[in-house]
Amino acid sequence: MRFSSKLNILSFSNLVHRRLIQIVFKGGSTGLFPYVWLRDCSLDPQTYAVTAAMKGRLHFMRDFDTNVHPLDVSLDKKANCLAIQWPGNVNSRYEQNWLKSRCPANENVRILRRQFYLGLECVEQWNRKQIESRKFRFLLDRFIDDDRVLHDFLCSVCVHGIAVLEGNGKNSNNSELFGKIVQRIGFLQRNHFGEIFEVFPKPNASNMAYAGAGELPYHTDFPSLSDPPQLQMLHMANRAECSGGLSMFVDGFHIAKLMAQRYPEHYKLLTSVPLEFVEEGFDEHKLMDGSDERFDYDMVARHKTIKLDDQNRVVQVQFGNVMRSWFIDIGDPSLIQKIYDALKIFTELCYAPENQLIFPLHSGDSVLWANTRLLHARGGYAVIGVPSRERRVIGCYFGWDTVKSRVRTLRDALKLAQNQHTL
Structure with missing residues (x-):
């Protein structure tokens, strides 16, 4: 699905058979985002506790469905973010800069993140x-x-x-x-x-x-x-x-x-x-x-x-x-x-x-x-x-x-x- 060129997410495809969502960003770069990763890393209040004093994932791996499927995927044009509805009444919003800077398996993302360790x-x-x-x-x-x-x-x-x-x-x-x-x-x-x-x-x-x-x-x-x-x-x-x-x-x-x-x-x-x-x-x-x-x-x-x-x-x-x-x-x-x-x-x-x-x-x-x-x-x-x-x-x-x-x-x-x- 393609959108206005004014948006930084130009298109996305829900690749159900591969359990991935493919996103094309403004400028032509693409990213593949696994369902399980998107669900696990969602910063919604049911998934993460985020305060000034702490940040931590709330769900237990014991209870986490690693074969989760999105119920609905859309683009919030006003917020320029990907919107996904998950089972359990979990609604996630993924801002385009967040997605682009965390794209799994992207070599530039991997190189940059390694710098975070100061190693x-x-x-x-x-x-x-x-x-x-x-x-x-x-x-x-x-x-x-x-x-x-x-x-x-x-x-x-x-x-x-x-x-x-x-x-x-x-x-x-x-x-x-x-x-x-x-x-x-x-x-x-x-x-x-x-x-x-x-x-x-x-x-x-x-x-x-x-x-x-x-x-x-x-x-x-x-x-x-x-x-x-x-x-x-x-x-x-x-x-x-x-x-x-x-x-x-x-x-x-x-x-x-x-x-x-x-x-x-x-x-x-x-x-x-x-x-x-x-x-x-x-x-x-x-x-x-x-x-x-x-x-x-x-x-x-x-x-x-x-x-x-x-x-x-x-x-x-x-x-x-x-x-x-x-x-x-x-x-x-x-x-x-x-x-x-x-x-x-x-x-x-x-x-x-x-x-x-x-x-x-x-x-x-x-x-x-x-x-x-x-x-x-x-x-x-x-x-x-x-x-x-x-x-x-x-x-x-x-x-x-x-x-x-x-x-x-x-x-x-x-x-x-x-x-x-x-x-």
């Missing part, structure tokens, strides 16, 4: 030259006051795996400032070091970062956990008065790509053989209410150094030589030498100057990065023996779900072009 589709790998040419530094004052800057900061973490806040030394030792930064981002992810930790040399060190001021090698945090924190943030409360203590980062996804290109056999080992990581001891830290807590732990986990998805895309890099144990779960001992060779190559690529992003964190600066993508390290520095003047870093962890949710809510509130509706 691999938006990732841009980097070496030193590439990351230094990109926007990943932001002013702390504007981050605190401007939601668009907050959005761009978090997007940089999604895309590049890292973003830096430049505090210009203001109130760097102020725990209230750190709290404001955290609050702008979202919920913290607690672990066996508490919610917030401080890095400075101390007795009974529970972590190599606390054990001294020496260099720390490239690693991801907590390979000893089966579900390690996905993002880490460090805030430089007080920079070392002597030189040193540089922050070092490398894109593990880029390193994995280089290994696949240059050392395919070693790459195959790191993507197929899990390594065991252990962490045993205790940590003493303060809780949010200011009380002290001691937590004893004995963590063990296995990870492939480079984790792939079902399309052989790199989705996680996880490695820490300090926590790597003696156990390698393979039946052929001759492969052990090759595994060590692969780890050596992986590490050498991390330390190649052209792959490293190295910079000082000044007092008041903060950095947020993807812990399951980037590896980080620290240059050594001198301890001067005066606690109030020593290098002190405050840190915490976040989950991707929290950060990506924040990006989406900001896009919605700011009405940005990248925004997509949930339903």
Whole structure:
């Protein structure tokens, strides 16, 4: 059935034998919409509860008729929408823009929707030259006051795996400032070091970062956990008065790509053989209410150094030589030498100057990065023996779900072009 060219839906056909409705839109594009999908996704009040506080489908899959047929299909010319009457006295209206932007199996729709996840589709790998040419530094004052800057900061973490806040030394030792930064981002992810930790040399060190001021090698945090924190943030409360203590980062996804290109056999080992990581001891830290807590732990986990998805895309890099144990779960001992060779190559690529992003964190600066993508390290520095003047870093962890949710809510509130509706 065809309609006036003033309408954005030019025609529709009810293909009963295929259980589809075919729509021709203005401009000539077409879409095929299955009956079952149209009924299930109808936003009428009998199908969906839609309020400011929640959105959710009302009918149970147990009771849903997957072989449903429409009783009537028509075009509401005034509203320029498809109108369908379903069994059970359900009346649905499908606005043309809604239909066109959600057309099942349409390649453009699929590509656009994948962007909604803020996952691999938006990732841009980097070496030193590439990351230094990109926007990943932001002013702390504007981050605190401007939601668009907050959005761009978090997007940089999604895309590049890292973003830096430049505090210009203001109130760097102020725990209230750190709290404001955290609050702008979202919920913290607690672990066996508490919610917030401080890095400075101390007795009974529970972590190599606390054990001294020496260099720390490239690693991801907590390979000893089966579900390690996905993002880490460090805030430089007080920079070392002597030189040193540089922050070092490398894109593990880029390193994995280089290994696949240059050392395919070693790459195959790191993507197929899990390594065991252990962490045993205790940590003493303060809780949010200011009380002290001691937590004893004995963590063990296995990870492939480079984790792939079902399309052989790199989705996680996880490695820490300090926590790597003696156990390698393979039946052929001759492969052990090759595994060590692969780890050596992986590490050498991390330390190649052209792959490293190295910079000082000044007092008041903060950095947020993807812990399951980037590896980080620290240059050594001198301890001067005066606690109030020593290098002190405050840190915490976040989950991707929290950060990506924040990006989406900001896009919605700011009405940005990248925004997509949930339903």
